[in-house]
Amino acid sequence: MATHLINSVQRHTSMRMAAPDTSNSWRTQAIDAFIHGKHDNLAALRVDLAARVAALTGQPIAPEAIAVTRASKIARVVVDGVRFQLQNGELSILRTCVECGLTTHASPPISSRADLGYALAGWQPRGNCCTPDEDEDWALW
Numbered sequence: 001m002a003t004h005l006i007n008s009v010q011r012h013t014s015m016r017m018a019a020p021d022t023s024n025s026w027r028t029q030a031i032d033a034f035i036h037g038k039h040d041n042l043a044a045l046r047v048d049l050a051a052r053v054a055a056l057t058g059q060p061i062a063p064e065a066i067a068v069t070r071a072s073k074i075a076r077v078v079v080d081g082v083r084f085q086l087q088n089g090e091l092s093i094l095r096t097c098v099e100c101g102l103t104t105h106a107s108p109p110i111s112s113r114a115d116l117g118y119a120l121a122g123w124q125p126r127g128n129c130c131t132p133d134e135d136e137d138w139a140l141w
């Protein structure tokens with residue numbers, strides 16, 4: 001009796017699940033795209049940063065070493081003490097103000113080893129702390 005009831009329920013359930021639920025499918029698909037899209041974007045950000053830094057430095061970058069901020073979509077990784085950052089498709093490094101060392105600044109975009117060399121040695125980041133008349137972008141840091 002009980003077995004018969006369970007079999008009946010299972011049959012009924014599987015039949016229901018097999019039937020396409022057209023009224024909610026577009027909602028489900030949109031929500032799936034949202035959830036998976038977010039994960040894909042963050043994963044892609046890690047892969048992108050790892051590939052760029054590996055190409056510039058010759059160092060293998062472990063994806064788990066890369067920190068990603070979900071809200072602002074910034075990926076960061078530290079290689080031999082140098083902080084690399086990927087934001088809005090642009091790779092840069094983070095350095096502190098050359099005068100006081102207290103404020104942090106993102107370098108100009110880096111797309112080659114020469115760009116990286118400039119960011120490491122030629123570029124002289126200064127914050128508002130040390131250049132009050134610097135343009136407004138510095139105020140973010």
Ligand SMILES: [Zn+2]
Pocket residue numbers: 097098099100101102103126127128129130
């Ligand atoms: Zn300073």
